[in-house]
Amino acid sequence: MKFYFPQAIKNMSSKTWRCCAGNGRGWMASSGEPDVLVIGGGNAALCAALMAREAGASVLMLESAPRAWRGGNSMHVRNLRCMHDEPQDVLVEAYPEQEFWQDLLKVTGGLTSESLARLVIRHSSRCRPWMRRHGVHFQPPLSGALHVARTNAFFMGGGKALVNAYYRSAQNLGVQVRYETPVRSLEIVDGRFGAAITETGERITAKSCVLACGGFESNLGWQREAWGQNERGEWPAENFLIRGTRYNQGVLLRFMIDAGADTIGDPTQAHCVAIDARAPLYDGGICTRIDCVSLGVVVNRDGQRFYDEGEDFWPKRYAIWGRLVAQQPGQTAWSIIDRKAVGRFMPPVFEGTRADTLEDLAQKIGLDPAPFMDTMHAYNAACRGGTFDHTTLDDCRTDGLSPAKTHWALPINAPPFYAYPLRPGITFTYLGMRTDHTAAVHFGGAPSANLFAAGEMMAGNVLGKGYTAGVGMSIGTAFGRIAGVNAAQSAGFTHPEFKEEFAYAAAH
Amino acid sequence: MPPRTDTAAMDTQPACDGAFELAATLTASEQDVSRMMQICNACRYCEGFCAVFPAMTRRLEFDKADVHYLANLCHNCGACLHACQYAPPHEFAVNVPQAMAKVRVQTYQDYAWPRAMGRLYRRAGLSVVLVLAGGLSLFLMLAVAMSGRLIHAPLAGNFYAIFPHNFLAVVFSIVFLFAILALGVGVTRFWREVSPAREVEIEDQPAIAAARLPATAEAVSDVATLRYLGGGHGEGCNEEDDRFTLLRRRFHQFTLYGFLLCFAATSVATLYHYLFRWEAPYPWLSLPVILGSLGGVGLLFGPAGLLWLNVRRDPQHGDRGQHGMDRGFIALLFLISATGFALLVLRDTQFMALWLAIHLGTVMALFLTMPYGKFAHGVFRSAALLKYTIEKRLPNRLASRGE
Known part of the structure; x- marks a missing residue:
């Protein structure tokens, strides 16, 4: 595939743009003010920077993390949810717009903007050639993820490989990147961006700005405040683990809220998954997921079940279990399986607690055996038999049990038994800035002429709650690119070829 | 954690x-x-x-x-x-x-x-192989000098005037056959120990039998093309950073095929000698010289490139403790080719005996270190690849249980 260089870039003196590569200090002195300032260093920020640069604008990216941790949560992602009407390279069959929209409507329970959602959906059907041009490789689904072969295109090597490819491409095109440069505040006058002030007090001006620096999930204090105290007197967020970067402190999100930007979303809504309680506080990523919930039962600290573990296929349910666990006493629970489940789910990163009897298991994990055994006996007795098939919504369910387990309900009676401790794992928060199809930040309902938002900072416009695999990347890629194009446009640069792609995405 | x-x-x-x-x-x-x-x-x-x-x-x-x-x-x-x-x-x-x-x-x-010889792997460093090659060359030089022929009247490339053919054939055959034997026994042990062979289930036997031929063909192709230096997407592997490059694959191919061509040259020459009684020196446009020269070019470019990449590679890759082994092997291959070319050029001069001693000493050093140096990687990796191409054709016991 031929890589194209817009004429504006070819004409630009490469000297101007190479002189201070990797050395932020030289930037202001040698190159003057950038046309477009991108604050953030993940997928959406990179998409914005690349598009703005392709349009011919000079671009400076400010990444708060050091190089080794660059990319925010994007280094943990693995695929892109894509609409397609027929098989497309790594995607089988079809995933039409309407089906994608229905899936999104279902998981968000209507907390979404149909217009922006459809923009994201239609954009996802045509953006991959651009991604490939910037070095992203796609591959068929990973083993153990065949259920999304139709809907999701996987990045070869995962999100960090994608982030690396985008940074390489950005560097080749002359985008300036400064690491370890967190921004403290912005200068905004009458809704117009004027400058960014870094943590060290440096003032960086630009003609326009894209904010793509994540949610506030890594800010434990903010999480604690948002979730508050529950009826048991607990502060639930104190027991949360953050699945991704430690750098999404929400500094600019807080600043923008205080500056009067229009916001969207509930601060307690997030991509929230039940993960292994032994995961590190930050950056546990994909491997801390516990995928055996639907193969067994889940009990809380009191030894009680609290939700239908077999309600639907696990990939459609994993994103509700974080909240479910967050509502339990101590914000913890245990997934209990027996020998029959071993090898039928993605292997967990931590060994489960193992015992030859259920009583022993309860003791080993520190639960009171009496209520635990009552729960297990009641469950085992309620399993009414059937033909177990984990690949379909089978007929193995419980009778007369509350809560019921409606599929894959096999008695847990084949030793050894295993227990995996669960805690809520926050991937990203949905509180963000309200925007429209231009990605412009709004103040009192009016769009800013030169300040845009992308990625987690505005994903809440599409995702009011819930999640479906890969849609975060669909949103980040669509609005990252749109924000980059519009930021360049407001600085006087027109992207040579995005117009048609955008027109298609917006034509619904 | x-x-x-x-x-x-x-x-x-x-x-x-x-x-x-x-x-x-x-x-x-x-x-x-x-x-x-x-x-x-x-x-x-x-x-x-x-x-x-x-x-x-x-x-x-x-x-x-x-x-x-x-x-x-x-x-x-x-x-x-x-x-x-x-x-x-x-x-x-x-x-x-x-x-x-x-x-x-x-x-x-x-x-x-x-x-017990396994510990030699820890010693097969750059200095050791250079000293070994130098020592052997010196030994051969002295052996020749003792009989007063190190600098001699031109002999029209008649190596056997310096070292009798049978002497060379016997000495090198012994060392080479030992290397084959040692590596063969080693890789057989590896093959038997490494799963899944160890735990083959009876029901897998027919599948294994059916897989053998296509699996072998695939493994041979994987080795011949160095497929897994392609990075999965074909853009190559990483060297000093996250950028992909095909350089290592190409240099390694030069080295691999250079080595094979040199081996072919020697084999053809051996056939000429014993089958047709055509004795060296062979003319410039004879098959052994052409094969050897092509192989020699590969063994100059390939190892030089690999060494260049090895020095520049991100220090996080691989094991720094093995740089000696890697670079020693690379250097020997390069030296064999360089001394071989020097011999080819100087074979009609009074320095033939000197260069013959140097070249033979270097080749001998390679053969001696072959079973206990970097050369082993080719043997063990090929075995592992064959194991993999067989294994992937067998039913996955995990997946078959419903993943």
């Missing part, structure tokens, strides 16, 4: 008791691979890069045999390190290429025959 047991104390080899048996407990390096594979198996993002990760997904636990198998499947391309969300500075400290490299050299030692 996943188990990171401190096992420095266990990193010692058990005493050799004659019978071949691997220690039951994992060494620290093996535990590290096992620990990382448990993390990788829960992530699997790198499955598209190479054979290691698909092979991994067929397992839930990683015992010694699995670790040895996977370590030898790994080509140290570096792709999975740069793509890894758990790579240092992450506290999981996943660095698969480095962990695999550390185990890999240990497997060469563990499976070495005779076992």
Whole structure:
């Protein structure tokens, strides 16, 4: 595939743009003010920077993390949810717009903007050639993820490989990147961006700005405040683990809220998954997921079940279990399986607690055996038999049990038994800035002429709650690119070829 | 975090008791691979890069045999390190290429025959091979000088006036056959120990029989094309950073085919000698000289390029402790070619004996270090690839249970 260089870039003196590569200090002195300032260093920020640069604008990216941790949560992602009407390279069959929209409507329970959602959906059907041009490789689904072969295109090597490819491409095109440069505040006058002030007090001006620096999930204090105290007197967020970067402190999100930007979303809504309680506080990523919930039962600290573990296929349910666990006493629970489940789910990163009897298991994990055994006996007795098939919504369910387990309900009676401790794992928060199809930040309902938002900072416009695999990347890629194009446009640069792609995405 | 047991104390080899048996407990390096594979198996993002990760997904636990198998499947391309969300500075400290490299050299030692010779792997460094090559050359020079012929009237390239043909044939055959035997015994041990052969189930036997031919064809093709230095997407592997490049694959191909062509030249010359009684020197446009020259060009460019890449490679790749072994082998191949060309050019001059001694000393050094140096990687990796191409044609016991 031929890589194209817009004429504006070819004409630009490469000297101007190479002189201070990797050395932020030289930037202001040698190159003057950038046309477009991108604050953030993940997928959406990179998409914005690349598009703005392709349009011919000079671009400076400010990444708060050091190089080794660059990319925010994007280094943990693995695929892109894509609409397609027929098989497309790594995607089988079809995933039409309407089906994608229905899936999104279902998981968000209507907390979404149909217009922006459809923009994201239609954009996802045509953006991959651009991604490939910037070095992203796609591959068929990973083993153990065949259920999304139709809907999701996987990045070869995962999100960090994608982030690396985008940074390489950005560097080749002359985008300036400064690491370890967190921004403290912005200068905004009458809704117009004027400058960014870094943590060290440096003032960086630009003609326009894209904010793509994540949610506030890594800010434990903010999480604690948002979730508050529950009826048991607990502060639930104190027991949360953050699945991704430690750098999404929400500094600019807080600043923008205080500056009067229009916001969207509930601060307690997030991509929230039940993960292994032994995961590190930050950056546990994909491997801390516990995928055996639907193969067994889940009990809380009191030894009680609290939700239908077999309600639907696990990939459609994993994103509700974080909240479910967050509502339990101590914000913890245990997934209990027996020998029959071993090898039928993605292997967990931590060994489960193992015992030859259920009583022993309860003791080993520190639960009171009496209520635990009552729960297990009641469950085992309620399993009414059937033909177990984990690949379909089978007929193995419980009778007369509350809560019921409606599929894959096999008695847990084949030793050894295993227990995996669960805690809520926050991937990203949905509180963000309200925007429209231009990605412009709004103040009192009016769009800013030169300040845009992308990625987690505005994903809440599409995702009011819930999640479906890969849609975060669909949103980040669509609005990252749109924000980059519009930021360049407001600085006087027109992207040579995005117009048609955008027109298609917006034509619904 | 996943188990990171401190096992420095266990990193010692058990005493050799004659019978071949691997220690039951994992060494620290093996535990590290096992620990990382448990993390990788829960992530699997790198499955598209190479054979290691698909092979991994067929397992839930990683015992010694699995670790040895996977370590030898790994080509140290570096792709999975740069793509890894758990790579240092992450506290999981996943660095698969480095962990695999550390185990890999240990497997060469563990499976070495005779076992006691395995420790030579730790010695096959750059200086050792250079000293060995130099020493052998010097020895041959002295042997020639003793009989007063080191600098001589031109002999029209008649090597056998210096060293009788049968003397060369016997000496080199012995050393070469020993190398074949030692590597053969070693790789057989590896093959038998490494899963899945160890635990083949009866019902798999027909599948294995059916897989043998296509699996062999695929493994041969994987080796011949150095497929897994392609990075899965064909853009190559990583060197000094996350950029992909085909340079290593190309230089390695120069080296591999250079070596094979030189070997072919020697084989053809041997046939000429014994079958047709055509004795060296062969003319410039004869088959042995053409094959040898083409191979020699490969062995100049290939090793020079590989050494250049080796020096520039990201220090996180591979095992720094093995630089000596890697560079020693690369240097020997280069020197063999360089001295061979010098001999070809000078064979009609009074310096032929001198260069013959130097060239033969270098070749002898290669043959002597072959079973206990970097050369072994080709043998063990080919075996691991064949193991993989067979294994992937067998039903996956994990998947068949409903994943």
